[in-house]
Amino acid sequence: MHQHFSPDYATARRKFLKAAKAAGAAIESIPHPLKGIAGEDLFTDLAWLGPRDASAVLVTVSGTHGIEGYYGSGCQVGWLSDGHAAQLPAGTAMLLIHASNPYGFSWGRRVNEDNMDINRNFIDFGTSAPPANPAYAEVHGWLVPDDWSGEVAAGIQRRIAAYYDKVGARAATAAIVGGQHSHPDGVFYGGTAPCWSHRTVKAIAETYLRQAARICVLDFHTGLGPFGYSEMICRHAPDSEPLSLARRWFGDAVTSPAMGQSDSPIIEGNLRMGIARFCAPATVVASAIEVGTLSSDEVRLSVIADNWLHLRGDVFSPLGQQIKRQIRAAFYPDSDEWRSLCYPRAVEIQRQALAGLAAG
Template sequence: MNPSSYFAPSYLNARQLYLRCAANLAAHVESHVIPAQRGLEGEELATDVVRLGPKTARRLLVLTSGTHGVEGFCGSAAQIALLHDRPLHALLEKLDVAILVVHAINPYGFSHLSRTNEDNVDLNRNSIDFSQPLPVNPAYGDLHALLVPAEWPPSAENAAAIAAYIAERGEPAYQRALTIGQYQHADGMFFGGARTVWSTRLLQTLLEKYGAACESIGWIDFHTGLGPYGHGEKICVGQLGADELQRARAWWGADVTSPLDGTSVAANVAGPVLDTLRRTCTHARTTAIAIEYGTVPLVDMLHRLRADAWVRQHPDADAQYLSTIRADIRAGFYCEDDVWRGLILGQARAAILQAVMGLSREPAC
């Protein structure tokens, strides 16, 4: 099939395609619908789950898409391609490895073309212990009023102030100030929440259910927005277990990066979703990465996320204007280019195969 056939133009179409592929496999689909929420097209919003591989397998690979909503086009396509991949299904049986395909863990953001969920929470900042004092990010606090202005597009003065900050401190400092997460501005960017949200609780439930009998669990979480165009950087982030980074590099190659040793394009964020696995399945050896596919330059990408935050605060703005802004946000995280789409699928299949082979070498009991 042409690579473009695995990509859908909206969450609604992606979900329909995913469910159709699962039906063709006669696979059981477990659907979890967000209560009291609807999509941009008025559709039901759900996270759908399919398990592939031997029923008794005790080595499991988890694949998640749409952690950051609008980034879901990429991960959804990788998952749909996997559902079509009969040779890989046969390999699972041979190697006694299972795959849990979790489609659209943040269906609200996927449908509404937003990074965050129905509560404006960034799921990749929400996997923390909320009974403890929340992290403080004073650098974000210094920028908040500039980042989410009252008008969009921002004024010339606002743009100049942002440019001056970057010129004085550099893009890495600007990126870090925004992206490590913050817990004080609920209307702002990269907000980690005040409590564990629906999607994070669902991930915990799924991992408890499907990971309880597993000794070894791998995870690939698909993202877009950072790095060179079409390149999938494999990032090991969060509260890594003993030897996890070493094991990740053994599975996926020496080019696996991590903010812990300064090799990653991403900052070491607070509460990444991958920590949900590490905190939930303490009985298992866990090996988790995010794959981050490049789209547009860093400052451009962050500018579109600023627009996302503005849209959240102005739901009653002119509908056509909001649609135009959302289309621009979408274009920052999904490139409608067959070369880019082919790069996504090729690297995704390689990473899935590497993880399956890595798991097959792990003890099953």
């Protein structure tokens, strides 16, 4: 399984396209306007398997949080390479979206070219204002320091710990990581208009999924939870049909942030729920597969450090490379043990999704 994973975006893309071609998929490549960290061209690539008029479609997405694409891409390449793509139930199709945020994948960032967390950007900007997060303004100043050092990092960790003690874990998590639309230079910034990835995924959904009556979306993520454990975070409303179906298909792994069952805060504007909105009135069961890596303190600090680096530092300096190693470890432990835990589970979840879709 380990050969399915890649050391960089360009290698991941080559492996995905090769595996998709070998599996007989129809392929489309959508160019991104900017270049990658090594000057390479960037693309969101698509692979379609099965009948184009299928009423039931499984959609998998990698690289929504760019650097998390190492995991998602490996799972997609493995699915194609290990023969699973040849076992689709009758009348069912599969759409693999590789690198929905190719800029972040290449540059080793969770965010995109606009410093946007695209998983906070999939809101309907045309009908409502972005959700407010006034508590973020309280913490922004010390989350975006002027310089970076071990001493600065330790000071930020102390401030975060004190803030958690002051307002409680749930309120502090919502303030810091829940998403904000007021500070473009800040962390977990969701933007004020649809970003490139938002527009691109919307066009993909409207082109490839318009005929589907039943859709399952699985968005591959890392960085939250116990090492190697795959939590299925489902943001459908409590007591809704999609949440009920998710529990029927996937069992106890499904958690609902709205019901307080996940460490993830309630987040508006995530990609998979955007696809559900784009594909109304189909029945859409959307979930993240969220694989744990390091501690929440380490993961959060890596995001803060990377934000400082791209605002005020030099990516190619020794400090810049240290920060890049730090954020990579936080979202992609280059560990056979970790891959041995999460890759087989991703295969199992996709099989469960296909069985659920086929059952109607």
